[in-house]
Amino acid sequence: SGDFDLPVQNSVLNRESWKTAILAFGSNIGDRFQNIVDSIGLLSRHGDVEVLTSSSLFESEPMYFKDQQPFLNGCVKIKTTLLPDELLKLCKKIEYDELNRVKHFDNGPRTIDLDIITYYDSDGIDYVMNTTELTIPHPRILERSFVLEPLCELIDPTSIHPITAEPFHNHLRQLYEDENPEDILWKLVPVGNKFLRFKNQWEKDSLTGLRRPVSKSPAYLMGVVNVTPDSFSDGSNNYNDKEAVLSKIEKMLVPALELHELIILDIGGCSTRPGSLQVSEKEELSRVLPIIQAITSSTTIPLDKVVLSIDTYRSAVAEAAISAGVGIINDISGGTFEPEILGVLSKHPNVAYVLSHIRGDIESMSSKTSYLASGSEVVEYVLGKEGKEIDNNFIKTIGREICSRYKDVLKNKVHRWQLILDPGIGFAKIGSQNLDLIRGIPLLKNYSCIIDNEYLSLVNLPVLLGPSRKKFIGDIAKIPRAEDRDFATGAIVSTCVGNGSDIIRVHAVSEISKSLKLINELYRN
Numbered sequence: 001s002g003d004f005d006l007p008v009q010n011s012v013l014n015r016e017s018w019k020t021a022i023l024a025f026g027s028n029i030g031d032r033f034q035n036i037v038d039s040i041g042l043l044s045r046h047g048d049v050e051v052l053t054s055s056s057l058f059e060s061e062p063m064y065f066k067d068q069q070p071f072l073n074g075c076v077k078i079k080t081t082l083l084p085d086e087l088l089k090l091c092k093k094i095e096y097d098e099l100n101r102v103k104h105f106d107n108g109p110r111t112i113d114l115d116i117i118t119y120y121d122s123d124g125i126d127y128v129m130n131t132t133e134l135t136i137p138h139p140r141i142l143e144r145s146f147v148l149e150p151l152c153e154l155i156d157p158t159s160i161h162p163i164t165a166e167p168f169h170n171h172l173r174q175l176y177e178d179e180n181p182e183d184i185l186w187k188l189v190p191v192g193n194k195f196l197r198f199k200n201q202w203e204k205d206s207l208t209g210l211r212r213p214v215s216k217s218p219a220y221l222m223g224v225v226n227v228t229p230d231s232f233s234d235g236s237n238n239y240n241d242k243e244a245v246l247s248k249i250e251k252m253l254v255p256a257l258e259l260h261e262l263i264i265l266d267i268g269g270c271s272t273r274p275g276s277l278q279v280s281e282k283e284e285l286s287r288v289l290p291i292i293q294a295i296t297s298s299t300t301i302p303l304d305k306v307v308l309s310i311d312t313y314r315s316a317v318a319e320a321a322i323s324a325g326v327g328i329i330n331d332i333s334g335g336t337f338e339p340e341i342l343g344v345l346s347k348h349p350n351v352a353y354v355l356s357h358i359r360g361d362i363e364s365m366s367s368k369t370s371y372l373a374s375g376s377e378v379v380e381y382v383l384g385k386e387g388k389e390i391d392n393n394f395i396k397t398i399g400r401e402i403c404s405r406y407k408d409v410l411k412n413k414v415h416r417w418q419l420i421l422d423p424g425i426g427f428a429k430i431g432s433q434n435l436d437l438i439r440g441i442p443l444l445k446n447y448s449c450i451i452d453n454e455y456l457s458l459v460n461l462p463v464l465l466g467p468s469r470k471k472f473i474g475d476i477a478k479i480p481r482a483e484d485r486d487f488a489t490g491a492i493v494s495t496c497v498g499n500g501s502d503i504i505r506v507h508a509v510s511e512i513s514k515s516l517k518l519i520n521e522l523y524r525n
């Protein structure tokens, strides 16, 4: 049990009211991801529990007993009528009866571990207890980055530990100040039967000495495979000739895979450049499905090093693409053109979703580019501090608008661990606003806010940027033809990655794979 007595006066918990709790999960045996999905599923199917939101997934080396497999950890926030000891019983039932955990010794391997981290009464006040069976808050939170990091994705920076009276966000920062390599976490995003892996590390800024998390894992390349006659840059006329597209893909992949472990291919059957004609769903399906099937049945493409993405905002296309083996749904509409697409993602917790910022639709987005309103009614944070001091209204407005989409995504039971963030270069941004966007990535990556009493954090969400061959490049560098903008795109990619972008979407994959290799060496190790 913990090493503290009870300084706070608990309120009396009544059985009927809905309380809140945050549970930590961990698994390092078998299909760790599936064990976690199953345990959250069992919680959400229990009549006295409602799962509110889950955190990102973090992989880390075993902390106490070293000789075992790495763990996959995270946290989940629930509402429950259960009292603490009943909730503990439910966790044990899920661990031992449902998911066949066998405990050989303390800190040993387990299919699933569900710990109660914090518990709040129906007024949101901390409930504290310390008995031989149960200690709340969990006594070992403050030494565990694999608990504190996911926990701080779910609670706002003012939430304090009821015993230390210090904000959990400060405890996390202090833990990283020890610069203990054991505390380093890899963040995993499931993409079908694979995972993308991202690593942040808290670093001192060389000038200010201030510490902040920076992306330290190599950025991924996402190659554009536009199967459309009118895509503004590479609308090849034989777009629906499978053999031609496959050979183009192989030519694209071979040099890139000599430099990068894994390449994402983003298949698009309906161009989304400003003002483009939106083809019918039937036409879009007839373009993309044959290509996806040709790739997944190819014997020459190294499929173990390829992740397929579908560039669509249509739910039926997303569903069909997932069935055909796609691991990422790349929806430029942020789930606004066809909100049903979010339901498709909630049915497939192992498929990633690119949550993009846009305003209006393909026709109207270029006229919705005023970002002056200050969201004074929203409490905003940057790196755990009140965002008022940060005067970058443009990025904070984009952050707020993405967070309100994120709120909708959570309401549709999509997991946070599925999300990749894309602030939408060229979507409701014109001219130099796209430069402001690229400059503002460090701020966006550390942005969080409270909307309608819900804390929504963009921290730890990987950022995808799509600058390739876009109009702002052509206008500034006077390159009228899109297909002539690859060299200039390579330069912009460097700044994107330097500012924290984790995935870069480009057309000229084999050329830019070379510059990205250099850029990753420069910024990411």
Ligand SMILES: Nc1nc2ncc(COP(=O)(O)O)nc2c(=O)[nH]1
Pocket: 025, 026, 027, 060, 061, 062, 063, 064, 065, 070, 071, 073, 106, 107, 108, 113, 115, 140, 146
């Ligand atoms: N990386 C990592 N290491 C670990 N070591 C021990 C325990 C044992 O935890 P317990 O005290 O809650 O049983 N859990 C983990 C874990 O979840 N992740």
Ligand SMILES: Nc1nc2ncc(COP(=O)(O)O)nc2c(=O)[nH]1
Pocket: 224, 226, 231, 232, 233, 268, 271, 272, 273, 311, 330, 331, 332, 354, 356, 422, 424, 425, 464, 465, 466, 467, 505
């Ligand atoms: N996630 C994401 N997807 C995208 N899809 C298409 C385009 C338009 O470019 P294209 O017509 O050359 O593909 N840009 C993006 C983008 O910036 N981000």
